[in-house]
Structure formats: C-alpha cells, structure tokens
Amino acid sequence: MKNPTFSILFKRIALYSIFFGVFVLSSCNSTDDPTPDGILPALEFLDNSYGQDNRQVMDVFLPAGRSMEETPVLLYIHGGAWIDGSKDEFLQFKSAFEQALPDFAFVAINYRLFDFISNANGFPAQENDVISAIEHVLENRVDWNISDEIYLAGASAGGHLALLHAYKHQEVGDIQAVMALFPPTELSSLFDFNFLTQSGLTALLNGTPQTNPEAYFQSSPINFIKASSPPTAFFHGTVDTVVPISQSDLLASKLDETGVFYEYQVIEGQGHGFTPATYSAIISEISTFINSLD
Numbered sequence: 001m002k003n004p005t006f007s008i009l010f011k012r013i014a015l016y017s018i019f020f021g022v023f024v025l026s027s028c029n030s031t032d033d034p035t036p037d038g039i040l041p042a043l044e045f046l047d048n049s050y051g052q053d054n055r056q057v058m059d060v061f062l063p064a065g066r067s068m069e070e071t072p073v074l075l076y077i078h079g080g081a082w083i084d085g086s087k088d089e090f091l092q093f094k095s096a097f098e099q100a101l102p103d104f105a106f107v108a109i110n111y112r113l114f115d116f117i118s119n120a121n122g123f124p125a126q127e128n129d130v131i132s133a134i135e136h137v138l139e140n141r142v143d144w145n146i147s148d149e150i151y152l153a154g155a156s157a158g159g160h161l162a163l164l165h166a167y168k169h170q171e172v173g174d175i176q177a178v179m180a181l182f183p184p185t186e187l188s189s190l191f192d193f194n195f196l197t198q199s200g201l202t203a204l205l206n207g208t209p210q211t212n213p214e215a216y217f218q219s220s221p222i223n224f225i226k227a228s229s230p231p232t233a234f235f236h237g238t239v240d241t242v243v244p245i246s247q248s249d250l251l252a253s254k255l256d257e258t259g260v261f262y263e264y265q266v267i268e269g270q271g272h273g274f275t276p277a278t279y280s281a282i283i284s285e286i287s288t289f290i291n292s293l294d
Helices: 004-027 087-100 125-139 157-168 187-191 195-204 213-218 246-258 276-291
Strands: 043-049 057-062 073-077 105-109 150-155 175-181 232-237 262-267
Touching (some): 057 087, 057 125, 073 087, 087 105, 105 125, 125 150, 125 157, 157 175, 157 232, 187 195, 232 246, 232 276, 246 262, 262 276
Parallel strands (some): 073 105, 073 150, 150 175, 175 232
Antiparallel strands (some): 043 057, 057 105
C-alpha cells in the first residue's frame, strides 16, 4: 500500500519542478534580451530628456539591424552663438548622414542657451550639458542596442562645443573623432574680431579676456589639445564674417604641433554657412574620414 504522505510530497515536488522550469524559460524570453534575435527595426525617440531643464532634450535616431557591437553613435550639436538654435538643425543633414554612415545611430541635442536679459546659463552651462547628454546616451546604450563608440559633430557654436568636449573631456564617452564646421576655437582672439563678438563673449563668459582670463582659457578648445586627442576634421569658409577662418588656422597649427591626425578643408568663397552642394560634399568627406580611422 502506498504511503499517502509520500505521494502528496512527490506531487508537490513535480509541480514545483514544472513551475520552476516555466519561470526560467520565461525569464529568458527574447523580449528581455538586450540583443534579441532577429533584425531590430529603426526607431526614433524625439525630445528624449537628459536633464531637468526643458532645453535638455535630444532626438535619437536608431538604425534597423543595430547592435551593441556594430552601431557607433554620431552626436550632433547645433549652432546659434550659444544663444539660439535647436536640434532641428540636424534634420537638414539627416538623410545625407544616414546615406553616408548607414551603420550609425544619430543623436541631436538641445542645450541650455544663454539669456542676455537674465544672464542665465552663462558658460560652462553648455559645456556641462554636452557631458550630461553623452552620459545619458551611454546609460541607455543597452536598451537602445548601440555601441559605446561616440563621434561628435557640430557647426559654429556647436562645433566649438564638440571640439571642447573632445579635447577637454575625451574620457566621457571615449570620443573616437570630432568634426566641426566653421568653429570658434580660441575665444580670447575671437573677442577682438568685432563689436558683436566683444559684447557677446563678455556676457557669456562674465568678463573680458583681461578681467576673466580663466573663463576664456577653460572655454577654448585649443588649450586642451594633446597628443592623445581624437582625430579631427574641420571645414571653414574663406569669407566667414561671423567666425573668422583664422580660428580654424589656429586649430590646425595646434594639431600640427601636437601631432594629432586631422583633416582641414578651406572652402573658397563661402562664409558662415555653406551651399547645399558643399554640405553634401562635406558629409561625404566626413564618411571617408571616419572610415579611414578603422
């Protein structure tokens, strides 16, 4: 005759085994896997927040078929003299970038803008926002299925911020390369360019190069270039009346001095902003430049 107590115990063990097996299988479901089977679809996250301020948002464009091993990130920073502009600037280049760099994810950021009336968001607010944005991208790389390899690009003030981060904070994001269009690079010399640069930089940096030299030093990308700085590509027009081409000449001289790999293209007869054909050619050049680094 069977022992009823043993029979009940056996049934409980069997049921527990079945339940445990189902639990283990469900916990390994592909929807929870950061690198699930199959090709991931393209995704967009617009106005994704990376901070508390309403300007601290980014647009994220993730390609189909991405992976943590094979999908680097290009982060684009808009221009506007640190007082204007938005991440929507990237949209005019988005299609060209996606064609030139099909394996990349793209991130376009807003950052806090300086307010002349209230004097809010003086430098280094913008510098700090770039750091926060990159840290946010890295914190989400598993969910987004992207690499930790980050490339920076920007135009005008955005080019300045891209260069400043790449040289001063290269370890934040392990920056692979930086690309800039008509960027300010040495703010003490830019100060004397005209009345607008004098008044704007005096407000943004809370003084002149004479009254607040440390602010000008800390916010000038060329002061932080060293032999280990990332490869750099930059482009500047010969008739730029907003940021003189001498700013890019200074950058080239410093990169030469320190032995950093770079590409510098002078755009004859164009100013602060290029023609659509020139932008298209530059994006193709950026693709070639990035691919040459492999």
